[in-house]
Amino acid sequence: MDISAREKVILDELINRSEEVTIKELSEKIAVSPRTIHRDLNTIEKLLHPYNLELIRKTGVGIQILGEETNKEILKQKLNTFSSREYTLDERQTMILCTLYESTEPVKLFALANELGVAIATISSDLLKLEEQLKPFQLLIVKKRGYGIKISGSEKAKRRAMSYVIAKTLKEDELFSFIKERIQKKSGNHESSISKRLLHLVDRKKLLVIEDVMQQLNRVLPFPITDNAYVGLIVHLTLAIERIMLGENIQMDTIYLEQLTKEPEYHIAHEIITKLATRFQIDIPNAEIGYITMHLQGAKLRHNEGQLLEASNLETFMQAKKLIQYMEDATGEDLKDNAPLLEGLVTHLKPAIYRIRQNMGITNPLLKNIRKDYEELFQLVKDAVGEVFPELRVPDEEIGYLVMHFGSVLLGLRGEKDLKAYIVCSSGIGTSKMLVSRLQREIPEIAEVVNVSLFELNELQISDRDLIISTIYLQDFTKEYMIVSPFMTQEEIKQVQLYARRQMLIKKPVALLNRVRSSVDEIINRMKNIQLYTETVAELLSGFQHSSQNEYMSIKKCIRVACHQLEMQKIIKDDEIVANALFAREALGGIGIPETKLALFHTRHEQVLKPSFTIQTLKDPIVMTAMDGNDSEVKHLLLLLAPHQYHKQGLEVLSFISALIIENEKSVELFESNQGTLIHSYLAQKFVQFIDEKIN
Numbered sequence: 001m002d003i004s005a006r007e008k009v010i011l012d013e014l015i016n017r018s019e020e021v022t023i024k025e026l027s028e029k030i031a032v033s034p035r036t037i038h039r040d041l042n043t044i045e046k047l048l049h050p051y052n053l054e055l056i057r058k059t060g061v062g063i064q065i066l067g068e069e070t071n072k073e074i075l076k077q078k079l080n081t082f083s084s085r086e087y088t089l090d091e092r093q094t095m096i097l098c099t100l101y102e103s104t105e106p107v108k109l110f111a112l113a114n115e116l117g118v119a120i121a122t123i124s125s126d127l128l129k130l131e132e133q134l135k136p137f138q139l140l141i142v143k144k145r146g147y148g149i150k151i152s153g154s155e156k157a158k159r160r161a162m163s164y165v166i167a168k169t170l171k172e173d174e175l176f177s178f179i180k181e182r183i184q185k186k187s188g189n190h191e192s193s194i195s196k197r198l199l200h201l202v203d204r205k206k207l208l209v210i211e212d213v214m215q216q217l218n219r220v221l222p223f224p225i226t227d228n229a230y231v232g233l234i235v236h237l238t239l240a241i242e243r244i245m246l247g248e249n250i251q252m253d254t255i256y257l258e259q260l261t262k263e264p265e266y267h268i269a270h271e272i273i274t275k276l277a278t279r280f281q282i283d284i285p286n287a288e289i290g291y292i293t294m295h296l297q298g299a300k301l302r303h304n305e306g307q308l309l310e311a312s313n314l315e316t317f318m319q320a321k322k323l324i325q326y327m328e329d330a331t332g333e334d335l336k337d338n339a340p341l342l343e344g345l346v347t348h349l350k351p352a353i354y355r356i357r358q359n360m361g362i363t364n365p366l367l368k369n370i371r372k373d374y375e376e377l378f379q380l381v382k383d384a385v386g387e388v389f390p391e392l393r394v395p396d397e398e399i400g401y402l403v404m405h406f407g408s409v410l411l412g413l414r415g416e417k418d419l420k421a422y423i424v425c426s427s428g429i430g431t432s433k434m435l436v437s438r439l440q441r442e443i444p445e446i447a448e449v450v451n452v453s454l455f456e457l458n459e460l461q462i463s464d465r466d467l468i469i470s471t472i473y474l475q476d477f478t479k480e481y482m483i484v485s486p487f488m489t490q491e492e493i494k495q496v497q498l499y500a501r502r503q504m505l506i507k508k509p510v511a512l513l514n515r516v517r518s519s520v521d522e523i524i525n526r527m528k529n530i531q532l533y534t535e536t537v538a539e540l541l542s543g544f545q546h547s548s549q550n551e552y553m554s555i556k557k558c559i560r561v562a563c564h565q566l567e568m569q570k571i572i573k574d575d576e577i578v579a580n581a582l583f584a585r586e587a588l589g590g591i592g593i594p595e596t597k598l599a600l601f602h603t604r605h606e607q608v609l610k611p612s613f614t615i616q617t618l619k620d621p622i623v624m625t626a627m628d629g630n631d632s633e634v635k636h637l638l639l640l641l642a643p644h645q646y647h648k649q650g651l652e653v654l655s656f657i658s659a660l661i662i663e664n665e666k667s668v669e670l671f672e673s674n675q676g677t678l679i680h681s682y683l684a685q686k687f688v689q690f691i692d693e694k695i696n
Contacts, residue, residue: 052067095115096112106144423452435469533694
């Protein structure tokens with residue numbers, strides 16, 4: 001039997017006592033918290049069953065082991081043969097961190113050494129190494145003779161560190177299994193004691209309540225989040241509830257919290273916290289809503305629709321283009337016209353930059369393989385990131401995900417395709433992109449690849465001819481599927497090829513008929529989409545106008561004048577409301593486009609009746625904040641408006657304008673000019689190309 005040194009001491013103490021012993025006595029004797037004793041008793045209780053012994057707990061009296069004396073003697077003899085688990089350095093550090101995190105009082109060196117079965121000198125050495133690990137989280141380990149050891153730092157930093165350790169240490173399937181209330185995995189093995197200890201930090205009952213709340217909200221979220229971000233959010237919420245119940249509340253700067261209330265994610269965070277406060281019957285401070293807002297901003301997986309309409313995304317768009325240019329120069333490959341690569345990078349970079357700036361941390365379970373298999377590409381991407389983001393300290397985990405984006409393009413080949421494949425990959429979109437490219441390169445039979453989350457899988461209508469390929473074990477999934485590594489070994493490729501070719505033979509005549517029907521449906525949908533694209537383009541071109549002011553005018557007055565003109569043309573309903581919405585968006589962050597004389601004012605609002613793009617040129621330039629936070633001289637105000645509820649095809653056209661403005665130096669030059677007719681013609685020409693691409 002494998003038990004911890006502390007569990008062995010508790011068991012020894014109980015089995016040699018004929019009377020009850022209190023939790024307080026045990027905690028003082030072993031120098032750990034009462035909560036730790038309670039947790040160990042759960043393990044001991046299970047251990048007693050095979051010996052027909054029972055652990056009796058009497059409130060206000062104490063605990064005692066009851067049973068036949070002969071059974072107690074057998075257990076005593078067995079205790080001498082039990083081995084205390086020896087932990088690795090990493091495991092010891094994790095266990096130390098758990099103990100310090102759980103304890104409200106300083107912990108003695110002796111208690112840690114006793115718990116882990118090592119010398120006090122070993123614990124002292126471990127603490128020095130642990131201090132280095134905690135520095136990025138702004139946490140310190142305080143050690144005082146006769147006082148003990150404790151972690152010093154903000155509640156926010158403590159939670160962030162523990163969330164990071166849980167995500168880093170536990171295997172994905174352990175986390176998923178725990179959240180789905182299926183602790184035993186396919187192999188039948190139980191978690192390691194390290195996993196148990198970490199999972200204890202996220203109380204099981206609370207976690208299941210939180211998961212239930214999140215499942216309800218997940219169905220109506222306006223954006224999807226990746227599987228491991230979903231799990232990370234649930235773990236974070238459970239830690240938060242646990243700490244609030246202990247009286248440990250998080251603090252947040254009031255000005256920053258006020259800014260967060262204007263973010264779209266804040267309303268979702270507010271709904272989450274409201275539901276949790278009701279379920280747990282506790283008061284949850286507003287700072288927690290702010291922190292959940294930040295977590296959602298870092299976790300969401302943005303879709304392409306309307307993406308570049310946001311000014312903050314426009315900055316990310318420019319950074320992504322610089323990254324691509326650097327990599328094109330370094331590899332000699334033509335990457336600048338690869339739209340999926342650009343979209344993928346913008347999608348990934350926005351939350352990634354946010355995570356880095358907020359010191360939120362990220363895990364990448366594939367980092368070791370990426371560095372080994374793509375050593376040269378890893379270094380190229382790292383150099384590119386250093387060039388484009390000199391002010392950020394980008395961790396190797398993030399570099400690894402970016403490597404997968406570029407790797408998916410550099411590996412990509414095309415072939416004859418026929419099947420549909422669903423990819424289940426919890427490590428994020430970068431991982432799945434790499435796997436998609438490898439599949440498309442190696443398995444020419446695959447016609448379409450769809451990324452799905454573990455939580456969506458059971459809701460899909462999967463036919464006999466579809467392939468299910470996963471990088472994780474799918475608990476209780478009844479249909480045929482294949483597990484592969486994200487990099488797919490040669491052996492795995494052969495197996496997937498056989499799997500694909502076998503599916504090709506299933507119901508081939510029926511599949512052919514379905515394909516014909518599917519082709520007709522596809523054409524109908526394409527025509528409907530093209531109609532929406534062309535309608536948006538027609539409205540934008542017919543409503544375009546360029547106005548030059550002949551006298552000095554403040555930016556606010558200029559915007560109000562422009563909105564009044566749009567109201568007169570029945571493009572918007574209430575000019576004052578729309579103008580105020582534009583000013584509110586400006587207040588959230590700079591809207592000047594760096595290194596240009598342009599500022600992009602934009603909003604989606606119910607007062608907007610039709611999509612609109614207009615330009616106002618000021619008589620004299622005015623200094624305002626740019627997207628990069630620096631001051632910028634602005635002379636041309638670009639107004640991009642969309643109805644609040646607008647189809648994705650229209651939003652894509654508006655995003656196309658955003659990208660067009662900064663496409664290259666010549667396009668910037670044109671939009672900075674005072675030549676409205678030329679700009680109008682340029683837009684018309686580019687829209688024709690855009691529609692042609694959609695048709696072809």
